[in-house]
Amino acid sequence: MKMKGFTLIELMIVVAIVGIIASIAYPSYLGFVKNGKRSAAQADLMALAAAMQRHKAGVFSYNGAASGGGNTGAPAVFHTYSPSSEPSANKQYNLSIATVNASGTSYSLTATPVSGTSQADDGVLYYFSDGRKGWDKNNNGSLANDEYCWKC
Template sequence: MKLYDIRQRGFTLIELLIVVVIVGVIAAFAYPSYVEYGERTRRADAQGALMEFAAAMERHYASQNTYEGAATGGSDTGSPGIFPDEAPLESGNKFYDLTISAATGSSYTLRATPKSVQAGNGILELDSTGARRWDESGDGSFGAGENDWQ
């Protein structure tokens, strides 16, 4: 057997280019879905934090007989003094600021404002009646069609 008769086996350049193109096409479709999934997951974390925040407001009401004074420094609105002011609660990376946007003796409105990579994903609100609003545009108007968390 002669040395030049042995055929070497391997991939051709065309075969490698085809594989690269296929991987590129798959990535082009998968990456936007991955990003959207991350946004939805972080929004769901903020929704859960707002529900826990509402429970803290109810505990405050049970002990004080008012929703007022639950913010930092005993004020009625702003950063909460009875609950963490960022979400998600269990993570070091925070994507929402939690605030009390309105409070009276008998009602409140809580707000989760997106920040960091979540910025521009819309403001979430929860009030004392249980109404859930998502201002998807993030302009604070909570217009028609923006009344439920999604």
């Protein structure tokens, strides 16, 4: 009588192959998730910039666009977190108006990763009113000349 089935060695080989594939694929998957969340923050920064333009069209200045009528801090003209399409409990970045010049004609916006999330060590994203974009890719607290882009 001939028995059909798998031997223990065959099953161990299959488990080893699945383990090797998973050890390669999982870090890559996490990288794609992190990039997706960063892309959502970039889109939210662009939407915040559009809200800043609408604010300026109404009052002829970027001044007063922050919470409480202030010039800097959490925006009053847009969501304060990203991804803005999800509940605040899922936030990965805090959005803020970092600077507005004295005459109210230029600004800089930031998306700062929330500590305790998968984005925590990803570096701050910047958007400037003149269209420049920056990403503190090495997360050292300042933008180097080669970090004035979002895809560098």
